[in-house]
Amino acid sequence: MAKIYSKKELPSSKMLPKKEIISFILNYSKALNIIKIGKHNFEIISN
């Protein structure tokens, strides 16, 4: 029987984003402040 050298790539059971991405999102959320003045939203990013 012919040998099959190719290996079927199985999709990984859990697809997750990089840890740095999650960390960035959480830090961004902590830094972001939105102030509503009249009809306008002002975004303030604190360092």
Next chain:
Amino acid sequence: MATIQIPDALLVKNYIAGDENSLSILINKHQSKIYGFIYSKMPDRDVADDIFQDTFIKVIKTLKSNSYNEEGKFLPWVMRISHNLIVDHFRKNKKMPMLRETEDFSIFSILSDSSPNAECRIITDAIEKDLQKIIQELPDDQKEVLLMRIYQELSFNEIAELTGVSINTALGRMRYALINLRKIIEKNNIVLTN
């Protein structure tokens, strides 16, 4: 140990109220489904990461500006945002196909210029000049009708009126003009082809 599942609506409410940890719980809870959805449409880890990040930036902005009003439907809402961002990504990256010239493939096989080339223009000019010379050989009445019809694009009615003859006479003169043109061309072995 049993874990307590806090409903999304409550987590969203807490997050809006200032509890940053709620966002972390929401992301941990749904990241696999959201990322899997993005990756299924965009099988590139880096692009999928970017879209995941942009999705949550949008989520954060919407929640923090109190514009969110879909209580209890957090996941489908986030999925919709990521779907829209995927569509935007495809739109932005819709490029013209790039073709390289190889030995087997010439770019000129698919590129064409419909305007006549220099040779064609010279031949057309030569034919025009020859034809004008031949027309000068026609009798005046036939020449007049032919010029009015072909070069001035007048109708036979107009030609009849302008030359003061009946429409049938104008038609007859045109017919004889064409017959005589052919005769001159044949007699002088003139080749008029482009």
